[in-house]
Structures are given as C-alpha cells and as structure tokens.
Amino acid sequence: MGGHPGGPGIVAVRGAHATMSGEVDVCVVGSGPAGLAAAAAARRAGAGRVVVVDRETSPGGILPQCIHDGFGLEEFGEAFTGPEYAERAAGDAACVGVEFWQGTTALALGPGPELVLVGGSGRQVLRPRTVVVATGCRERTRGNILLPGTRPAGVFTAGTAQRLINVMGVLPGRRAVVMGSGDVGLIVARRLHLEGCEVEGVYEILTRPGGLVRNVVQCLHDHGIPLHLGHTVVEVHGDRRLEGVTVAAVDADGRVRQGTRRRVPCDTLITSLGLIPELEILRGLTDGTVDESMRTGLERVFLCGNAAFVHDTVDCVTACGRLAGRAAARHAAGLRWPRRVARVEAGEGVRQVVPGALSELAEAARFHLRLDVEGFDVEVQARARDRPLARWRLRAVSPTQAVALTAGPARLERLRQDRTLAFVARPGKEEAGGRIHRR
Numbered sequence: 135m136g137g138h139p140g141g142p143g144i145v146a147v148r149g150a151h152a153t154m155s156g157e158v159d160v161c162v163v164g165s166g167p168a169g170l171a172a173a174a175a176a177r178r179a180g181a182g183r184v185v186v187v188d189r190e191t192s193p194g195g196i197l198p199q200c201i202h203d204g205f206g207l208e209e210f211g212e213a214f215t216g217p218e219y220a221e222r223a224a225g226d227a228a229c230v231g232v233e234f235w236q237g238t239t240a241l242a243l244g245p246g247p248e249l250v251l252v253g254g255s256g257r258q259v260l261r262p263r264t265v266v267v268a269t270g271c272r273e274r275t276r277g278n279i280l281l282p283g284t285r286p287a288g289v290f291t292a293g294t295a296q297r298l299i300n301v302m303g304v305l306p307g308r309r310a311v312v313m314g315s316g317d318v319g320l321i322v323a324r325r326l327h328l329e330g331c332e333v334e335g336v337y338e339i340l341t342r343p344g345g346l347v348r349n350v351v352q353c354l355h356d357h358g359i360p361l362h363l364g365h366t367v368v369e370v371h372g373d374r375r376l377e378g379v380t381v382a383a384v385d386a387d388g389r390v391r392q393g394t395r396r397r398v399p400c401d402t403l404i405t406s407l408g409l410i411p412e413l414e415i416l417r418g419l420t421d422g423t424v425d426e427s428m429r430t431g432l433e434r435v436f437l438c439g440n441a442a443f444v445h446d447t448v449d450c451v452t453a454c455g456r457l458a459g460r461a462a463a464r465h466a467a468g469l470r471w472p473r474r475v476a477r478v479e480a481g482e483g484v485r486q487v488v489p490g491a492l493s494e495l496a497e498a499a500r501f502h503l504r505l506d507v508e509g510f511d512v513e514v515q516a517r518a519r520d521r522p523l524a525r526w527r528l529r530a531v532s533p534t535q536a537v538a539l540t541a542g543p544a545r546l547e548r549l550r551q552d553r554t555l556a557f558v559a560r561p562g563k564e565e566a567g568g569r570i571h572r573r
C-alpha cells in the first residue's frame with residue numbers, strides 16, 4: 135500500500151494462512167468503518183501488530199453497497215458515498231501498517247482472549263493480546279416478526295435488495311411494496327424507483343416514520359412515493375413468486391382495524407424492520423454491555439460500532455471504533471483490566487443507553503441514548519435512586535434520532551457517587567409538542 139489511500143479492492147488482502155504466526159497485539163473482527171477506525175487508532179496509539187479479520191473479501195463492511203452520498207460530513211467535512219468513505223478508512227488503516235486478513239471468519243471467541251478463525255487454509259487459533267469486536271448489525275427479517283402467508287421468492291430485506299442493485303447490478307422486481315420506514319428502507323425505496331421499479335408504497339406500523347426526516351423528504355416526497363403511517367403488511371401471497379401482499383391499518387397496539395384490509399399486487403416485498411447488533415461470537419461469554427472505553431465484561435475484549443449501539447451516522451461509528459482501538463492498544467501494552475464501579479441503566483423515557491457501565495479508570499464518558507420522548511426543550515437526567523446527579527438540556531429530540539451526551543471529569547465524578555445510575559428523559563412543554571412514546 136502506498137501513501138495514498140487505495141480502494142477497498144486494492145488494499146493488501148491476505149488469506150488467513152499467510153500471516154497466522156507471530157504475536158498480535160490487537161485483532162479486530164470486522165472491517166467496517168468501526169473496525170477500520172479501531173485498527174488505525176490502535177496503531178497510532180502505539181500497538182505493534184494490528185490485524186483486521188473479515189469474512190468478506192474486501193474491507194468496508196456495509197459501506198461498499200451504500201452508493202448514495204452523505205457519509206463523513208463530520209469526519210472529513212465532505213459528503214462521500216459509502217464506497218468512497220470505505221476507501222478512505224481502509225487506506226488510512228493500511229497506511230499506518232494495519233494488516234488485513236480478508237476472507238477470514240471469526241468462528242468463536244474464548245477467554246484469553248482466543249479466537250478461532252477460518253480462512254483460506256482452514257481453521258486456525260489466534261491468541262492476540264486484545265480483541266476488538268466490530269461485527270456490525272444484521273437485519274430483522276420476515277421470520278423474526280412471524281409475518282403470515284406463503285413463502286414465495288421475491289421477499290428481500292432492504293440490505294439484500296441494496297446489495298443486489300448496487301453491487302450485483304440486479305433489479306429484484308418490477309413492482310415493490312416496502313414494509314417499514316427505517317433509513318435503509320427509505321433509501322432502498324428511492325433506489326428501486328430510480329432503477330425503474332414501481333414502488334407502490336412504504337407501510338409503517340407506527341404513526342411516525344422510522345427514519346430521519348431528511349430521508350423521508352429526499353427519498354419519498356421528492357419522488358412521489360406514498361408513505362402510509364399506521365399501516366402494515368399482514369399477509370404474503372404467491373406460490374413460486376410473490377403475487378401480492380395484504381396491507382391494513384392498525385391501532386396503537388398494532389391490532390388490525392376492521393374493514394381496512396386491502397390486497398396490493400406486487401412481485402417484490404422489501405422488509406426494513408430494524409437492525410440487530412451482531413453479537414454472535416460473544417454469545418455465552420458476556421452480554422453486549424460495555425464501559426466508557428468500550429470494554430466488555432470479558433477481559434481484554436472490546437466491542438464497538440453498530441455492534442455496540444446502532445448509530446445514526448458513520449461518523450459516530452468511526453468515533454466509537456477509535457475509542458475502542460486506543461484503549462485496546464493501552465491494554466495490549468500492559469495496562470491492567472479495570473473493575474466496573476457503576477452500572478448505567480435506561481429509566482423512564484429512555485429506551486437504550488451505552489455505555490452500560492463505568493470503570494474505575496473513567497475520566498470522561500460519552501453516552502449514546504435512544505429516547506422514547508419527543509419534543510422541544512427536553513431534560514435528560516442521570517439519577518441515583520433518589521436524586522439527580524447530572525442534567526442535560528436538549529433543544530429538540532425525537533425517538534428516531536440518537537442523542538450523544540458528554541460527561542467531563544466534574545460531571546463524571548458526580549455520576550460515580552452511586553453504584554447504579556439511571557438516565558431518564560422528561561418531555562418538554564406540552565405546547566411544544568412534548569410527549570413520551572410508550573414501548
């Protein structure tokens with residue numbers, strides 16, 4: 135690799151067999167933006183040998199199939215496409231001496247840490263000083279929500295459809311219905327439309343869109359694609375190939391409203407039902423809880439990127455990877471593994487908070503939250519059982535947008551006064567539209 139970033143296709147790619155011997159300071163599992171940032175940061179923080187393994191043959195994670203732009207505004211001050219961002223990140227990691235073992239799957243992880251890898255030359259065991267898990271997300275499927283009906287061809291997750299169109303050059307069908315209005319679904323709806331597939335509509339079970347407002351406007355409104363809020367797909371029809379779906383209006387509890395069922399002829403159903411962090415290799419060892427430096431409950435194992443928290447932007451994913459990589463380098467160099475001194479929980483009005491723990495080494499922390507609260511002038515508190523320990527005021531929040539809160543040394547000192555703290559969010563003034571969404 136020269137000094138100039140190369141594309142994912144020309145980054146040095148070695149099969150697992152080529153480089154198994156020798157000591158590895160940091161082994162990163164996953165070469166998406168989180169893993170690439172972690173690996174580069176670990177090298178910059180002084181780690182000796184840093185290796186990234188990924189089951190795919192080229193680095194970038196999900197980014198190479200995201201050919202629209204808007205990636206990296208915070209990181210680079212420019213709007214890149216997904217492949218361009220991947221190229222930058224992979225090039226940067228290669229320039230600082232990160233080794234890429236593409237085409238290598240991490241099958242299992244054990245204490246030590248010990249990794250079982252399978253690649254070009256079969257199964258290998260690696261014992262790096264530290265491991266960073268950056269395995270991203272998988273998509274919730276039709277099976278996950280038990281959608282009734284037949285099982286014909288023509289039902290795709292949004293990610294699969296995106297890959298078919300953008301990477302393989304295949305149009306999945308001629309007339310599509312999109313189920314769910316998450317960002318990936320919105321972007322795929324537009325992509326299908328631009329490629330000449332008729333998108334009959336996007337059906338969202340909630341009364342608000344699942345994706346960012348700018349994506350609703352740019353992907354649906356600008357192209358005349360109808361968005362049906364408070365509606366969902368209730369049945370799939372077709373023998374060999376999809377012939378249609380039944381859609382219906384639903385009430386606040388998700389029950390079908392009488393007399394609203396309608397059959398929509400289509401040959402393609404795109405499901406965009408949310409992302410699930412990919413934690414398979416941690417299963418049975420530790421849950422996905424991390425501390426302020428992305429340390430898991432398993433000694434010298436870190437978790438970062440979308441596998442730790444489903445971030446809104448690739449910039450946040452990158453920052454999260456960098457945090458894990460720097461800490462991994464310090465522990466690879468001998469820093470002792472710290473105790474956890476406080477548990478961090480989601481309370482009223484908060485769906486999720488990461489990190490879920492604070493360690494004895496914590497000097498500052500950045501908390502990522504998903505709120506159930508919507509409105510203006512919202513107060514978020516970190517509370518001990520009986521009293522607030524810290525407060526943040528947010529001008530405008532929505533459940534579809536993640537919130538990041540920073541606690542510097544003074545705030546963190548207060549947060550560590552109790553062994554359990556809960557983040558709670560209170561809606562702003564009623565006249566400003568503040569309300570809590572019940573789960």
Ligand SMILES: Cc1cc2nc3c(=O)[nH]c(=O)nc-3n(C[C@H](O)[C@H](O)[C@H](O)COP(=O)(O)OP(=O)(O)OC[C@H]3O[C@@H](n4cnc5c(N)ncnc54)[C@H](O)[C@@H]3O)c2cc1C
Nearest residue numbers: 164166167168188189195196200239240269270293439440
């Ligand atoms: C289908 C889909 C489409 C998306 N589209 C967009 C979009 O259009 N715009 C946007 O802003 N965001 C999009 N996102 C969000 C996107 O996931 C994040 O912005 C970002 O790519 C997450 O980075 P990551 O490094 O955490 O994970 P990923 O980019 O998902 O990378 C994870 C990597 O880990 C590898 N891996 C997983 N398990 C193993 C294992 N056991 N062994 C070896 N390798 C493994 C995978 O092969 C993958 O390369 C999309 C996400 C998905 C799932």
